[in-house]
Structures are given as C-alpha cells and as structure tokens.
Amino acid sequence: MSVTPKARGRHHHGDLRRALLDAVAEIVQESGPEAVTLRECARRAGVSHSAATPHFGDKRGLMTAFATEQSQRLREAMEAAVAALPAEAHPAEHLAATGRGYMAFVRDNPAHFRLMFRTDLIDTADPAWAEASSRARDPLDTAMRALVPGADDRAMRARLALAWAGVHGFCTLRAEAPRSDLWYPPPREAEVAEDLLALLLAACATDPCA
Template sequence: MSSYHHGDLRRAVLDRALEVVAEQGPAALSLRAIAADLGVSHTAPRHHFGSNTGLLTAIAIEGFEILRERLAQLRDQRAPFLELGVAYVEFASAHPAHFAVMFQPTLLDPTDATLEQAADATFAELRAGVEAIAPGSSTQDAAAVVTAAWSLMHGLATLELTGNLERSQIRRLLGLTDIADIARRAGSLLGASSRSAPSS
C-alpha cells in the first residue's frame, strides 16, 4: 500500500489506483478507499478525478498514451510490423492495470475528449501498418490482416494476464518462456514478420 505525504496528489492517486486494479480488478476501485490509503480527506482525490469513472478514464488515457508512444517509436525505426504486435503484448504484461481498463468502455466516460483523442491516436498507429504488411493489396484485405494480428495479440495478452497461458502449458509445448518470444512465434504465422512498418 502506498503512503502519501506531499507532492503530486494526482500522481499518487493514479499510482495507488493502478495497484488496486492490478491486484483486485477495476470493480474494487474506490476513491474513498484510496484517500484513506493515502491519508488525505475523502474529497481530495475527487478534486482531480471527480468520480471512480473519472479515475478509470484517466488510467485508460495514460495507458493509450504509453502504448501509442511505443508503437510510434517502432514505426519511426521501421521495425517489422510483427514487432508492433509484440510491443502490444509486452505493454499488457508491463502495465496490466492500464490494459484491464483501456478496452472496457462501460467503465469509462464516453464523453471525455482526451480519452477519445488518446484512443484514436493509438488505433491510428495500428492502422498505419496496413500499407506495410500488404503493399498493393486492397485496403480491405490489408485491414483484415491487421484485424487478425490485433485479435491474436490482444488474445495472447489476455491469456497471459489471466494465467491461462500458464495453466494450458503452452510454454512447455512451444519450448519458449518469454511472452515476447511467444508473441513473435505466434505472430510469424500471419506472415508479417518480414515487413517493415511505415515511418510517420
């Protein structure tokens, strides 16, 4: 449990919220409980987030921004498109609390313009792979490949975070332990490993 003494209360609330979501899930999040954990008045966190929904929305925004920055970095480096998928899985593993709320619209404020902008910018990075993985193909065909790749990596990340990848003994069957290596092996079956992502 975190203990807040001074400094950036907004950051302290976010950090404690991320701990709670990672350990207990989004449903366990409570601004009042976080305020008690940090030793501040129960109204103090509301000044920054307004409500539990506002706090979850802030977590989602931060998650999209972290993911978009990493995807943009890889595209600037003209990394193979497969590496964007690997980065997606690595992001989920490194930021499980962010991942747990980012794609749960019922938990978030649908009127938040910053959330919409952050999500759109992240999805734009994923869509930018269309030209790289299927040059000369129709937009619909290329988009279908991107959809398949995204579905694969999102599913793999979910299996990892829920412990199902471990329970199914897939690591033993593949002879791989690192989630990034597993993502590369699975993603290579889509034939995207040899293509580079377009630069911005």
C-alpha cells in the same frame, strides 16, 4: 506519503491528481481493476474520500483518466519498439516490432491492460480517452499500410482486423491466464508469441490479389 515539497500551485496537496492516479496504478497492480475504490485511492493519497471529486468528478472519471494515460503509454511502447529498429528495416520488421511492443507492454502491465478495456468502468464519451484510444491504433495502422501498400480497402481492413485481433486476443488471453489456467505457461509464452507473430506476418504479407 508526505506532501511533495514543491507544491506547485496546488493549495493543500502537492499534486493530488497525480497522487490519485498513482494510487490507481498501485491498487490495480496489487489486486486488479475491480479492487480500485475511490476511498482506497483517497486513503493512499492521504486525503478524504471525496477529495477526488473536484479533479475527476466521480469514480468513472478517475478510471477514465487512468485508462487514457495507459493508452498513451501503450502507444509510446509501440512507437519506441519501431524507433529502435535500424533505419533500413523491412516494413515487415516494423509490423513485428509494433506487435512486440504491444505484447511487451501487456506482459509487463497485465492489470493495467485489463483495466483499459473495462469499458464499463470508463466513460467512453470522454474526448481525451477517445483520442488516446484512437491514436493507440495508429502504429499498427501505419505499419500495415507500409507492408501492403497495394491492398484495397477491403483487403486492408481484413489484415488490420486479423493483426489487431490476433495480438489483442493473445494479450487478452494471457492477461486472464494467471487466473484461469487456460493459456500457455510462461516458458512457452515467449515462444508462442514469436511464432504467432511470424504466422501473422506471413498471412498479412501475402499478395491480396492472389
């Protein structure tokens, strides 16, 4: 709560921008994306409710900045999972690792994930967000291209769509599940995730010309 002593260049607050983004993370984790209010963020940062305006413009700007950060973290999670593989790993392992990285991120940050896709709360015209969102698709993209190098555009599109939809859909359903009780309970969850990935890999690796 106390002002960070470094106060690097900032006038009153140590780093209000950071503090507000952290407040968003806190609230999202505690009570979900819809519980985030500008005033509560300001309260947690110890500032007045309109202190955020110079930094983020309005609430949507704050949410967009937060979502942008999370998109970067998601991409880094996937890249880290791939980087942890042995050098001689098969392309299929790369794709699987990418999927596991995605799923692990959402398992550990379900509320952050839900916020990232609340396109009503974020400014989709923001260039930084657009780039972060776009780059978050790169790991899956490159892994898939390495797995099926001979596929033509259409076959590649179909495989990317299936992989993306399958992993994303799984995560979406799981992230909503605690509230709706319509998905697999936690013990089964890991098993189902692995089996789903295996089916997905088999489907994508089949010869597209067959």
